[in-house]
Amino acid sequence: MENSTLSSTLAPGITVGRQGRRRHQVKKTMQDLLKHCLIIGVGLFFALPLLWMVATSFKADRDVFHTPLRLLPYVNTMVTVNGQQLPLYDVKIGDQVRQLALVKLEESIGDFVDPHDPTQTFPQVRMKFAEPVMQVGFRWQNYVDALNYNPRSGSGATIFTYLRNSLIICFFAIIGTVASCAVVAYGFARINFPGRDLLFIFVMGTIMLPFQAIMIPQYVFFNDFLHWGNTLLPLIVPTFFANAYDIFLLRQFYRTIPEELCDAARIDGASEFDIFARVVIPLSRPALAVVAITTFLFHWNDFQAPLIYLTSPQNFTMALGLADFQGQRQILWNMLMAASTVFTVPIIVGFFFAQKEFIQGIKLTGIKE
C-alpha cells in the first residue's frame, strides 16, 4: 500500500506520529465506549421485562399490579401477638396514627390490637382509616405453590409429570427432526435432479397454509383414523418426516460448504451417502445444533397441538400446565411467572454451557486453511 493511499483514507488532519497515535487511541476508546453503551443499552431492552417477570414471581397477589410501578416485591410486615402472626397497619385513631395489628377483618370493618400491649383493643375500625405497613420481602411460597399447583387431584399429575412429557416429546422431536431434515436438505442442496426446485417450492408450500385451516382435518385424521387421540404420538411421529423450516435452513447452510470438498470425495469414488455422512455432516455441526435448539424450543412451547390432542392430565405438557394459571376471568400472575421462570431456567443453564459449542462456527473458507 502506498503511503499516499493510506493517509488519504484516514481522517483529514490526522498525522502519523506520536500525536496521531494518541488521537487514534482516543478515537478507539470512544468507539469502545460507544460499543459498550450500545450493548448494554440494547441489553436493558431485553433484560428489564425479564427482571419484572422474576420480580413478579415473588410478589403476593395484591402486590402484582401495585401502582405506581414497584419492581421489588413487598409483603405485609408481620408482628407476633400472643403467639399469632398478625399484619401490621398504620391506623388513624382520632388525631393520632398508631401502629396496630389486625386481628379480624370482615366486611370492611377491622378489629385491631396494640402489639405492645395486647390488652388494648380497637374494635370496629373502618378500614378506610388503616394502611398496611409493607416491607420488601420475597414470597418464595409462590414457587412452592406453583410447583405444587395440581388443580386436578386424583389424576396424579403434577408439574413434574408435565415436565416429563414435555421432555419426552422434545427428545424424540429433536432426534426425528435433525435426522430427517439433514437428509432431506442435502438432497435439495447438493444433488442436481430434475424437478428439484419445483419440489422445493412444494416443501415450502406446506408451511404456507395457516394452521387454523388444517387443524380440524388433521385432528380428525389423527383421532378418528389413526386413533392416536390422547397420546403423544401426533406430536412426535410427524417430526420424523422433516419440516420445511429446517429443510430450508440446512439447505442454505449446505450450500455454503464448498463444492470442491464434495467433488474431491466424489473423485475418490465415494457414494453420495458417503459424502453426506463423512464430509457434510461433520462440517454442519453448528447448523445442526441450531436445528436441534429451535426444534426443542418449538416443541417445548407448543400449545395449540397438545391442547387439542391431549385430554388426560397425565399426558399434558408444560405449556398446558401453564395454561392452568389462567382462569376464566383472572390470571394468577405471580404463580404464572413463577412457573414460567422455572420453565425457562433449565434452558438458560443449558444454553450457557452449550453456547460455545454452537456459536463457534467452523471456518469453511477453503480446503487448505
Added chain:
Amino acid sequence: MRTFKIISLLVLAALILSACGGGATPVPPTQPAAPPTTAPQATAAPKPTTPPPTAAPTAKPAPAKLKVWIEMSDNPKLFQDEFAKYGKVNNAEIEVVCPAPMDKILAALSGSDAPDVIAMSGSTLAQSLAYQGLTLDLKELATMGGIDLNDIYASSLVVCQQGSKLACLPWGTDTNALFWNKDMFEAAGLDPNKPPKTLDELNQYAEKLNKKDAKGNYTQMGFIPAFPWSQQGTINYLFGGSNYADGGHTLTVNSQGNIDSYKWAQSFYKKYGAKKVIDFQSGFGDYASSENGFFAGKVAMAVDGEWVTGPNFIPKFAPELNYGVVPIPVAANRLDKYGSATVGGTIVIVPASTKNKQATAKLLAWMESPETVAEIMYQFANLPSSKKAAQDPRFKTIKNFQVFIDIMANPNSSGLLNSPINQELNDAITKAEEEIWATDVDPAKLMNDIQKEFEPKLKDAWAKVK
C-alpha cells in the same frame, strides 16, 4: 455410513410406528359425519368382558362411561371431586376434562369422540351449535332425566331457548347490578347509603365523584360505562331496546331503545373527554387483582356481576372495601324496569353424538338438581339457576349476594335473544360500540348500517335452519 444406518433405522422405526397406529388410508372428507346414535364406536365401549346385565343377575351392570368437559378453569379439583361422587353413587365412570378451551371443544365436536356433556361459560356458541343440529334438545333430555324445568328461573332460561327447543340449560348463571363505593361517596359529600336509582342521579353523582390532577388527567372517576367491560346488553335492555324480536327472526339492532342507550353511554365519554377516560381506564390493573379499578378506589360506581362478591374477588383482593350493591339504575321513564336486568351465563349442552342418552340424561338431572347447583355455585359465588337452590342458606352468608338473586327472580328480568348469526352480529356490534365510545359518531348511523348489513344475512341464515 454409520450415520446413514442410524438415520435409516430411525426412519424405518417411524414408519413402523405409524403403520402400527392402524394407518388407514385417508378418506376424502366428502362423506358426511356418521349418524350420531347408531354404530357404537370402539373407543367408548364399556368393559368388554362384563356379561350383559340380564345373563347374570348378581353381576353389576357395566358402569356407564361418560365424559364431561368444562370450559372454565377456575377450580378443576372441585368438579372432579363432585363428579367422582356422582360416579360412585350411580355406577358411572365420569371422565372430567377441565379446563377445555373453545378450540379443544370444537375440535372434539368435529371428531367422533365428542364428550357427553359440555359446560361453557356463555350461551352464544351453544346456540350456534344447536342451530346446526350438533346438540340435543335438552327439553327432551330433561323429561327423560326428570328435571323440573319449573324449578329453573324463567329469566335464566331465555338464553337457552331456541324456538320451542332448549339448546342448553343454565348451570350457574350470571346477572349484573350496580356496585358503589360508600367511602368514596362520603368523601365527595354524597350520602353513602343512597346510591343512584335513576340514570339522571347516576350522571349527577358521577360528576361529583370525578377528580383530576394538576396535568388534567383523571385520578378518580364516578362511573365509566365500559368498565370493567361493555354492559350494553343489559343497559340496552333496561332502555327497552333489543337486538331481535320475534324470537330472533326479526332484526331490531337500530331500535330506539338501543340508540338511546348508546347515546347515554356516549355522553359520558363526550362530556369527560373520550381519550382521557380511555387512558384512565387503561391504567387500571388486572380485573382480578387488587388493582381492579373499583377495588382500588379509582371508580366509584361500576356495573358488574355477582361473582365479584364471592371468595375469588372482593373478599380476596379488597376485603377492606366498603361497598354496596343495588340494581342497575334506569331511565326516569322506565322506572317499572328497576330491579331487573338481563340474566345469562354458564350453560351446559349435550352434543348430538352422545352415545348413552339415558345415562347422560341422568347425569344432567343430577347436575341441575338443587343440591348440586347449590353446592357448586356457592363455591364460585355464581347465581344458582334453580329456585330451590337459591333458598340454600349458604348464599345468604355471601355479603351483597341476595341482591342478585332478587334481580334474577324479578319478573321483568329476561335474557338476550339470539339467532343463527348471533356471533357475527355481536362482533359487529362490539366493534361499533368501540367506535361509539371513542369518537363522536352518531350511534343511530352505525346501528342503521349494521341493520342494513345483517338483515339479509339473518333471513338467509334462518332459511338454512330446518
Added chain:
Amino acid sequence: MSASPAVRIERAYNPFTWSKRTRRNFRVGMLFLSPWLIGFVVFALYPMVASLIYSFNDFSFHQALKWVGLKNYIDLFQDKYFWIALANTGYIVVIGVPLILVFSFSCAVLLNIKVPGQSVYRMMYYIPAIVPTVASTLLWIWVLNPQYGLLNTALGFVGIDGPNWFRDPNWSKPALLLLALWGTGNTMIIYLSGLQDVPAHLLEAAELDGAGWWQRMRHVTIPMVSPITVYNSIIGMIVMFQYFTQAYIFSRVSSANYAGQSPVGQPLNSTLFYSIYLYQNGFQFLKMGYASAMAWILFLVILACTVVMLRVSERYTYYSG
C-alpha cells in the same frame, strides 16, 4: 449449455430423455427426499386437500358438505374485514420483517464484539426468545400499560408522554412489533453463527485496504451472511403472514369486552390480522368453508411472494461454495 432454456426444460421433464447420470441423480435425490415425501403424503396431504375442498363448500362443523363453488371466494372479496385483515397483515410483513432482520443482525454484530461478559450478554439477548409465548405476551401487556407500565415510565424519564399502546389504534401494531423484536433471539443466534463464519482474512484484507467499519460491513460481512438473510427473510415473511398468537392474546386484553365471546382485532380493527380473522370465521362464526377459502387465498399470496423472493435472492446471494 448450448440448448435454449425451453428445450432444456422440456428435456428435463421428459424422463425418456434423461441421461444415465441424470437418472442416477434422480434416484439418489428421491432417496434423500424420501422421509419428507412419505411424511407429506401421510400427514400433510389429507388436511390440505380437505381444507381445499371445504373452501368450495358451505361447511360448518361435522356437517354434510354443501357445494357452493367459488361463492366463498367471491364473498371474501366483498368482505370489508378481509381487506382490513390483509392490510394489517401487509403492514406486519412489509414493516415487521425488515425491522426484525435489521434489528437481529445488529444485535448479532453487537454480540460478536469481544467485550468482557460476552457470554452473559449473549444469554441476556437470547433468553426472551425462550420465555413461553403466552407468558411473554402477558408480560409485555403489563410492560405496555399506558399509565404504569415499564415502557411509558421509562419514556416519561426522558420527557416523552407515551401513547396508549392498547386502545390507540395507531400504536397497537407498533406495540406488537416491540414484542416481536424482544423475542428475536433465534434469528440473532442464526446470524451469529453466520458472522462467525465470515472469513477473517477477507476482513483483514479490507481493513488493510483502508475500509472503514461500515464499508467492511457492507462489502464483506453482509454479503457473506446473505444466505442467512435469505433464509431469515423468507421464513420471516411466511411466519409473519400467519401472525396470530400474540395478537390474539393482546386483543383480548385490549378490549372492553372481556367476558363472553373472545373479541378480536381491538382496538378498532387495528390488530385484525389475516389469521385472526380466519380463526374468527372458522371457530367463532363456525364458517369453516369461508375460513378455508381465506386460508387458500393466503397460501397463494405467500407462495407468490416466496417464489419472487427466492428468484430475487438467487441473484443477490453469495454462496462461497
